[in-house]
Structures are given as C-alpha cells and as structure tokens.
Amino acid sequence: MTGYQITFYLISAFVLSMGILSVTTRKIFRSAIWLLFSLMGIAGLYFWMDVQFIAAVQIVVYVGGIVVLIIFSIFLTQQSGKEMEKAPLGRTIFGALAVLFGFAFTYFLIQQYDFTATGKLFDSDVARIGNAMLNTEQGGYSLPFEVVSILLLAAMIGCIVIALKIKPTEK
C-alpha cells in the first residue's frame, strides 16, 4: 500500500464517520459541526483527486457559506443546547433497512460493471476550466454559466422577499 492509497482510505473513513455522526446525533448544533467536518473531508478528497479548483470552491461555498448559513438559522430558530426528541423506533428501523437495502443494491450494480480507467493524465488546469466556461462555441459552457448566474440572482431576491418581515400596518 502506498501513501497515496492510505491517504484515500483515511480521508474516506473520516468523511463517512463524520457524515454518520451528523445524521445520528441528537444535538442540532453538533450535527452542523459534524457536517462541517464532513464537507472539509470531501474537499480533502478533491485535493487528493487533483482538482484543486473544485476543492477551493467546495471550501469557499460549502464550508464558508452554506454551513455558516445553517448555523445562523439554528441560532435564530431554536435553543442550541436542547436535545431533539428521539425518532420512533419503527421509523429508525425501517429507515435503516431501506437504506441498507438501497446501498447493497446500488453497490452490487456498481461491482457488476467493469470500469476501465484510461490511465491518461487528468489535466484540470484552472486556465482550461476558465476557457471552457466562457467559450461560446461547441463544447463551451457560457450559456449554462449565464443561466446559473440569473438563477442565483433570482434566488437571492426571492430569499429577501420571503424572509422580509411584513409591517403590521400593511397586513
């Protein structure tokens, strides 16, 4: 086993254990912190796969944006020290069974299929990504880029409108 492989298995174990802790802990604030660690582990996985740009985007958007937003909303909507009530036993058992069956089925299908890696070197240079993102010709991504930016603008305006407090006089 080389150091390259050992790094992968260590990061994977970290990501999975943090993910499982995040969905099973009963304190909501701890759940958010476990989720933060899991997302950082996934960024580490991207670094391991040699896509530094995606890893940077993952850290900036997920760790710096979404998790902070989730923590703010936890502070706004509940007492963070309070434990959430336990899920009923029936729901836990059926959820675990459904998940185990789904996992076994999916992984069985993955194992059946023979993926042959090409072995060529993967070039994910940021200059290449940037050129493709603003390329208007065949294989370029400039239209989805613009569409996504309009979607983001619409979502931001929508959030402000939804969360705006209506004054009592206007009711």
Added chain:
Amino acid sequence: MSEVPLSHILFVSTALFFTGMYGLFTRRNLITMLMSIELMLNSVNINFVAFNKYLYPEKLDGIFFTIFIITIAAAEAAVAIAIIINLYRSHHSIDVEDATEMKY
C-alpha cells in the same frame, strides 16, 4: 496514477448518499433534513469528479456539472432557510409534523 480503483471511490460516495438518505428518513426537523440533502448532493459531486478523472480525463464535463451543482445547492440552501425562518415566525416550530395545513 490510478492505484485506487474507481469502484472504491464509488463505494464512498454511495455510502455517503445513503447516509444522507437515512437522515432524511429519520429526522423531522427541517434544518437537519436540509443538512442531509447537502450530504446527498456532495456524494453526487464526488461521483462526477471521479468519473471525469478516471474515464474521460481529456474532457471537463464532470467538473462543470460539479460547479453548477454547488451553485444550485447554494441557491437552494438560501431559499430553504428563508422559508424555514418564515415558517418559524408563523408556527414557532420548524418540525415538519407541525406544518400540516396544506397536507390534505
């Protein structure tokens, strides 16, 4: 380069996806359900990058799908949290069992 087979990476992402699904099945709090959805979206992103790296190293489509998924996840989380805060204002609870006016 590819000392770790692709199926091991797919194992990690599948396990992460079903972890998120377990959270979605068992939790009844809107914020924790949102966190489970984030886990599921992340597992899909790992798949896209891994397929791009191992099977089509000369293309960049997987990376672009990942970037767009991250963008849409950010928009979705922002809208969801605005709705959650509004729901908390009117119901004083963010449990899905308490918001059943539109159920039937």
